[in-house]
Amino acid sequence: MSVCEEKIYEQVFMTESEGLRNFLYYKCGDMKQAEDWVQESFVRMWNNCAKVPLAKAKGFLYTVANNLFLNEVKHRKVVMKFEQRGGHTDRDNESPQYLLEMEEFQQKLQTAIAALPEKQRMVFLMNRIDQLKYREIAEKLNISVKAVEKRMHKALAVLRKIYHKV
Amino acid sequence: MKGRDTLYARWLSGDLSSEELQQLKSSGELEQLEAIVKSMEQLQLPNYDKEAAFKKLKEKRQKKPVAKVVGMPIRWMIAAAASLILLAVAWFLMRPSPEARFMAQNGSNQTFDLVDGSEVILNDGSEIIYHPKDWENSRQVKLKGEAVFDVEKGSDFVVQTQNGTVRVLGTRFNVRAWGSNLYVECYHGKVEVRSKGQQTILTPNEAINVVNGKMQDEQLIQHKEPLWIAGSSRFYKESIQEVFAEIERQFDVKVRHTQKQRSFSGSFQHDDLEAALKNICKPLGIRYTILDDKKEILIE
Numbered sequence: 001m002s003v004c005e006e007k008i009y010e011q012v013f014m015t016e017s018e019g020l021r022n023f024l025y026y027k028c029g030d031m032k033q034a035e036d037w038v039q040e041s042f043v044r045m046w047n048n049c050a051k052v053p054l055a056k057a058k059g060f061l062y063t064v065a066n067n068l069f070l071n072e073v074k075h076r077k078v079v080m081k082f083e084q085r086g087g088h089t090d091r092d093n094e095s096p097q098y099l100l101e102m103e104e105f106q107q108k109l110q111t112a113i114a115a116l117p118e119k120q121r122m123v124f125l126m127n128r129i130d131q132l133k134y135r136e137i138a139e140k141l142n143i144s145v146k147a148v149e150k151r152m153h154k155a156l157a158v159l160r161k162i163y164h165k166v
Numbered sequence: 167m168k169g170r171d172t173l174y175a176r177w178l179s180g181d182l183s184s185e186e187l188q189q190l191k192s193s194g195e196l197e198q199l200e201a202i203v204k205s206m207e208q209l210q211l212p213n214y215d216k217e218a219a220f221k222k223l224k225e226k227r228q229k230k231p232v233a234k235v236v237g238m239p240i241r242w243m244i245a246a247a248a249s250l251i252l253l254a255v256a257w258f259l260m261r262p263s264p265e266a267r268f269m270a271q272n273g274s275n276q277t278f279d280l281v282d283g284s285e286v287i288l289n290d291g292s293e294i295i296y297h298p299k300d301w302e303n304s305r306q307v308k309l310k311g312e313a314v315f316d317v318e319k320g321s322d323f324v325v326q327t328q329n330g331t332v333r334v335l336g337t338r339f340n341v342r343a344w345g346s347n348l349y350v351e352c353y354h355g356k357v358e359v360r361s362k363g364q365q366t367i368l369t370p371n372e373a374i375n376v377v378n379g380k381m382q383d384e385q386l387i388q389h390k391e392p393l394w395i396a397g398s399s400r401f402y403k404e405s406i407q408e409v410f411a412e413i414e415r416q417f418d419v420k421v422r423h424t425q426k427q428r429s430f431s432g433s434f435q436h437d438d439l440e441a442a443l444k445n446i447c448k449p450l451g452i453r454y455t456i457l458d459d460k461k462e463i464l465i466e
Contacts, residue, residue: 013220014216014220017214018214018216025211035214039226042223046227063279071266082210082211083211084209084210085208085209085210105201106205106209109202109205109206110209128203128209129206129209129210129211134179142276142277143275143276146172147273148175149172149175150175150273150274151175151274152172152174152175152178153173153174153175156175156178156199156202157174160195160199160201160202
């Protein structure tokens with residue numbers, strides 16, 4: 001089994017590409033850029049497929065993606081934009097006042113997330129948006145679970161403070 | 167009990183003791199954290215159309231540059247080619263080679279692969295710089311701090327530090343170069359250490375310490391991995407400043423002290439600040455205070 005086989009290559013793309021895109025988005029805050037880098041990472045994996053055993057494919061992709069990010073010289077200020085999840089029913093039952101406050105809070109939250117140090121932001125969003133476990137994040141970022149927990153704690157410690165200001 | 171520095175993270179993953187949970191609740195922190203988490207539940211990223219992206223990828227993958235020659239008088243072509251080659255050579259000789267920089271922040275170590283598959287694990291707060299483009303010609307990295315290297319076989323591999331250089335063929339070794347100190351441990355193969363005109367060759371299980379430019383006697387070591395990989399630091403007659411500097415890097419804290427002349431032999435673990443301080447301060451008979459925010463430590 002090798003990533004040189006079209007079928008396996010496609011399978012790796014289907015399972016890994018979205019997580020990789022989000023990973024890059026959390027780093028750079030630019031969705032188009034993130035998607036371009038996903039493409040580039042997979043092109044490089046194809047060109048080097050003989051050297052990449054299937055078990056190492058994931059590691060290869062994240063290393064290449066991270067290098068693409070590091071090589072990009074100018075890092076703009078990161079802006080985070082999320083969408084509202086559709087179809088939550090309790091929304092109709094809330095007062096307009098509450099909904100307004102909620103919206104304001106979310107604005108503040110997104111601004112605060114964008115302002116987090118990159119390493120904390122990565123861990124926080126990979127856990128909260130991608131629903132990855134600490135162990136999975138540790139694997140992807142090549143750090144210990146303890147380090148993930150520390151970063152997560154720091155991120156939450158910063159973010160919880162915005163709650164006062166609502 | 168686990169540390170306060172991961173408290174919120176463990177709350178999220180449901181790993182708190184009931185005591186810790188009670189504390190979070192009564193301090194009001196819980197309410198704030200829950201608000202954040204609830205708000206995050208509402209957020210998502212735009213959809214990712216994997217099928218479309220894969221189609222695009224396939225096109226991109228197959229695109230190969232096709233050279234086309236349009237009719238041009240042969241002499242012109244030769245002239246153009248010659249000047250192009252000249253330009254290319256000039257560019258190649260004069261281009262600044264881009265450097266790559268890897269860092270490990272205080273509080274976490276990091277593993278990196280170099281272009282030839284050699285591996286570097288950086289200890290907390292350390293940094294390496296190298297030139298990926300020149301790697302084939304010269305395997306050289308600049309190191310600030312401490313790192314363990316697992317070097318693929320090949321040409322000489324050189325680690326430059328401000329206190330001397332370490333040169334090897336394929337091997338595994340650890341270099342510590344903080345302040346004016348250079349400490350090298352060799353686990354496999356052979357390592358040559360040079361500093362200010364002195365030099366020595368280390369074989370497996372040997373270590374050398376260079377203190378203020380003076381090379382000490384070689385020591386024998388038992389371990390096959392630097393101790394910091396397993397989460398501890400050990401010192402032998404190390405100046406107290408360097409020991410506190412290591413505390414700062416491992417725990418990401420600030421240590422304020424006026425200790426200068428003393429030296430310390432012993433070790434500490436990286437997961438418990440309080441115990442680490444005890445290990446260092448008790449034998450030396452000095453007292454310490456951890457300030458409330460756990461970010462600053464005062465040494466008497």
